[in-house]
Every structure is written in structure tokens, then in C-alpha cells.
Amino acid sequence: MAKFFLTLCLLATALxxxxxEAPLAAQDPALxxxxxxxxxxxxCLVCQNQTIADSHAALAVDLRNQVLEQLKQGRTDSQIIDYxxxxxxxxxxxxxxxxxxxxxxxxxxxxxLLASLAILFVxxxxxxxxxxxxxxxxxxxxxxxxxxxx
Amino acid sequence: MRYxxxxxxxxxxxxxxxxxxxxxxxxxKEVPSPLIDKPAPSFSLTRLDNAAQTIKREDxxxxxxxxxxxxxxxxxxxxxxxxxxxxxxxxxxxxxxxxYKDTRPEGLKWVARFGNPYDASLFDQDGRVGIDWGVYGxxxxxxxDRQGVVRFKHIGPLTPEVIRAxxxxxxxxxxx
Numbered sequence: 001m002a003k004f005f006l007t008l009c010l011l012a013t014a015l016x017x018x019x020x021e022a023p024l025a026a027q028d029p030a031l032x033x034x035x036x037x038x039x040x041x042x043x044c045l046v047c048q049n050q051t052i053a054d055s056h057a058a059l060a061v062d063l064r065n066q067v068l069e070q071l072k073q074g075r076t077d078s079q080i081i082d083y084x085x086x087x088x089x090x091x092x093x094x095x096x097x098x099x100x101x102x103x104x105x106x107x108x109x110x111x112x113l114l115a116s117l118a119i120l121f122v123x124x125x126x127x128x129x130x131x132x133x134x135x136x137x138x139x140x141x142x143x144x145x146x147x148x149x150x
Numbered sequence: 151m152r153y154x155x156x157x158x159x160x161x162x163x164x165x166x167x168x169x170x171x172x173x174x175x176x177x178x179k180e181v182p183s184p185l186i187d188k189p190a191p192s193f194s195l196t197r198l199d200n201a202a203q204t205i206k207r208e209d210x211x212x213x214x215x216x217x218x219x220x221x222x223x224x225x226x227x228x229x230x231x232x233x234x235x236x237x238x239x240x241x242x243x244x245x246x247x248x249x250y251k252d253t254r255p256e257g258l259k260w261v262a263r264f265g266n267p268y269d270a271s272l273f274d275q276d277g278r279v280g281i282d283w284g285v286y287g288x289x290x291x292x293x294x295d296r297q298g299v300v301r302f303k304h305i306g307p308l309t310p311e312v313i314r315a316x317x318x319x320x321x322x323x324x325x326x
Contacts, residue, residue, distance in 0.1 A: 045286035
């Protein structure tokens with residue numbers, strides 16, 4: 001199943017590799033621009049690394065039309081995003097929302113970076129306070145093969 | 151202390167391998183549905199075999215039922231179909247089909263040729279009901295309880311394991 005979709009996506013990419021934009025669906029350029037802006041925030045679930053703005057999958061076309069239709073009805077961007085997440089979950093959002101289950105995702109890398117900087121700082125400070133005798137003296141290469149035993 | 155220098159990186163490495171091993175087994179195509187334990191989306195569609203007869207969400211309240219999303223153009227649906235036909239013969243629960251973005255003649259030809267496991271198929275020509283159900287990869291299978299709450303979703307073709315390990319126990323639990 002997954003392989004089938006992958007093949008389909010690859011085929012679609014190969015056939016449309018000439019940077020052809022997805023066909024316009026609206027006559028009104030302003031509305032079209034808003035539609036594309038919302039659609040580029042949404043993940044296409046068939047070809048998962050594409051937004052529904054640049055995917056050619058049939059579902060992406062349907063969802064773009066859905067966005068357009070709702071814009072014409074005067075719904076706000078956030079109402080439309082809510083409509084999509086109610087059906088497809090937070091996974092459709094390219095920018096995951098900040099909430100309890102995504103704290104690790106949002107803050108994990110920063111916490112890891114700070115933790116490793118703190119460890120580096122502690123190690124370097126400890127070493128700077130050690131007496132010079134605690135370190136192996138510099139030896140020319142090739143000499144004192146038993147140096148590591150000391 | 152001396153060994154720690156060697157064991158610590160090894161432990162970190164093994165931890166990383168563990169995460170990667172789990173990550174390899176996860177299927178990114180299996181997106182968890184936000185519909186689970188939520189009321190099933192409302193719908194009102196005509197039957198595939200009878201354009202004059204409409205089936206609504208409310209008509210199905212009071213029974214545990216299965217919704218199987220299919221289409222005549224869907225290759226994986228054919229793969230799943232014999233299993234579904236066999237499952238339907240055991241009459242564990244009513245099975246409703248959602249004929250997704252198909253045409254009536256093609257859909258009818260398909261069930262006539264490969265067998266009809268469905269109590270009825272709902273005809274969703276433009277895929278709007280499919281979107282409401284969060285359908286993105288046909289076939290998909292849902293189980294809805296008596297109160298009209300979605301209790302289970304499977305993406306992709308059903309397998310004997312899924313039916314045995316997930317669907318049968320759930321039907322027993324919901325009917326029990």
C-alpha cells in the first residue's frame with residue numbers, strides 16, 4: 001500500500017517535473033492567494049512531504065477546492081484550519097501546535113543543546129582546576145608505547 | 151570509573167539504536183485519526199444501487215456497524231475484498247460501504263463481479279463525506295458503536311490479523 005502510493009507520488013513527480021504550478025481553481029486572484037497561503041500550511045496525507053498547495057494528488061485537489069469554497073462562504077483562516085484538523089488531526093499541520101503532547105518536539109532540541117553545553121562547561125572547568133601532573137606529558141609520536149598504561 | 155568512559159558511550163549508542171529500531175517499525179502512513187471516540191460525522195447519501203433511497207447517520211444509531219470505504223478504481227480494495235466478503239458471511243455486524251469518488255455503473259459492476267459484502271453502499275460521488283470522515287487512503291475501515299461514536303479505524307487493506315486481534319474483540323465488547 002505504502003509502496004503503491006510512493007510509486008504514484010514518484011510517478012507524479014516525474015511527469016510534472018517541469019515546475020508546473022497546480023492549476024488555478026478560482027477566478028479571483030486575491031481569494032486564490034489566500035487559498036494557496038492556507039493550503040501551503042496543510043500537509044497532503046497521500047504524498048506526505050508535500051503541502052496540499054503543491055500536491056497533484058486527487059485528495060489535495062479536493063481539499064484545495066474545499067478551502068476555496070469555505071473562503072467564499074466568508075470563513076476565517078483559523079476556522080478552515082480547525083475544519084481540517086477536526087478531520088485529519090494535527091498531522092495535517094506543517095507547523096505543529098504548541099501543546100502538552102508536543103512540548104518534547106518543540107523544546108527537546110533546545111533542552112538537549114543547553115544540557116550538552118552545561119556538561120561541556122562542567123568538564124572543562126574541572127579539567128582546568130586539575131594539577132598538571134594529572135595529564136600525560138606530551139610525547140613525540142612513536143615513543144613510549146606503554147604511555148597509556150600510566 | 152575507568153569502565154564508565156567506555157560503557158557510557160555504548161549505553162548512549164544502544165539507546166539510539168533502540169529509538170531507531172522502534173522508528174523503523176512505525177508506519178508514517180498510519181496517521182492517528184482524531185475521530186476515534188468522537189461522534190461519527192453526519193452524512194446523508196443515496197444508496198449505490200438505488201438513487202432514490204437515502205441513508206443517514208441517524209438511521210444507523212442503535213447498532214454496532216462497520217463502514218468500509220472503497221472504490222472500483224482502488225487497487226488495494228480488490229486485494230482486501232475476498233477477506234471482507236468472507237468476514238461478511240459470518241454476520242458479526244452490518245457492513246456499510248462508502249463508495250468513494252466513483253461512478254454508479256462502475257461501482258455496481260465491481261460488486262457484481264467480486265461479490266457484495268455490504269448491507270448497503272453509500273454513494274459519495276464528490277468525496278465530501280469522505281473528507282468529513284478524514285479519508286485519505288482507500289480502503290479504510292471504521293467501526294461505529296450504538297451511540298454513533300467512532301471506536302476504531304484501520305487504514306489500508308484489512309488483514310486476517312487485524313480482524314482477529316482488533317475487530318472481533320471490539321465487536322464482542324461493544325455488543326456485550
